[in-house]
Amino acid sequence: DAGVTQSPTHLIKTRGQQVTLRCSPISGHKSVSWYQQVLGQGPQFIFQYYEKEERGRGNFPDRFSARQFPNYSSELNVNALLLGDSALYLCASSLTAGAYSGELFFGEGSRLTVL
Amino acid sequence: DQQVKQNSPSLSVQEGRISILNCDYTNSMFDYFLWYKKYPAEGPTFLISISSIKDKNEDGRFTVFLNKSAKHLSLHIVPSQPGDSAVYFCAASVTGNQFYFGTGTSLTVIP
Numbered sequence: 001d002a003g004v005t006q007s008p009t010h011l012i013k014t015r016g017q018q019v020t021l022r023c024s025p026i027s028g029h030k031s032v033s034w035y036q037q038v039l040g041q042g043p044q045f046i047f048q049y050y051e052k053e054e055r056g057r058g059n060f061p062d063r064f065s066a067r068q069f070p071n072y073s074s075e076l077n078v079n080a081l082l083l084g085d086s087a088l089y090l091c092a093s094s095l096t097a098g099a100y101s102g103e104l105f106f107g108e109g110s111r112l113t114v115l
Numbered sequence: 116d117q118q119v120k121q122n123s124p125s126l127s128v129q130e131g132r133i134s135i136l137n138c139d140y141t142n143s144m145f146d147y148f149l150w151y152k153k154y155p156a157e158g159p160t161f162l163i164s165i166s167s168i169k170d171k172n173e174d175g176r177f178t179v180f181l182n183k184s185a186k187h188l189s190l191h192i193v194p195s196q197p198g199d200s201a202v203y204f205c206a207a208s209v210t211g212n213q214f215y216f217g218t219g220t221s222l223t224v225i226p
Contacts, residue, residue: 004158033213033214035216040218041218041219042119042121042204042206042216042217042218042219043159043204043206043214043216044216045213045214045215048212048213055212056212056213058213090158090159092158103149103161103164104149104161104214105161106151106158106159106160107158108156108157108158109158
């Protein structure tokens, strides 16, 4: 069975550009979460989607947006990139959302470098 | 504000001995805790979880202890193996939605 898949794995952008990251959850999982991991830090929550609805949003500016599609895949968009957006972006899926929904299954991440 | 803290950036242990990784949290509303292991160039891999109604959960060589009064949890690995060398993250949440991660502890198991 395929795990969580993310694309692209690596990308380089310049300041001010826009980026779209994609995620396919494990088959049967209906919840997708996005995390940002800056070098030397733990993952930081950005968004959670469940059944195509936003269920949670972390402390990130409005330049960050996401959506979930009917097939439960998801996209994370970041506009007007800043140098500080350089990070590993992790997508995680889980069966459901809410009370003790079980562990998060992470993809390998998309490494974004902003020059 | 760092609601989950792992104050030891690194830990070295001899093969066969016990590894103890610690995690502290500040939010008393947290009621679900996870431990993850991460190898370089890979996403975090789930290890073990515990809910606040328990104070211990065991899975093979891995045991997690939760001390709610001290807002502290720990992961014990016995016996430690070289393949356990990785970065370990603890994570906490309220009812399993948004997870707050610590900064990680890099474990090295020396053969």
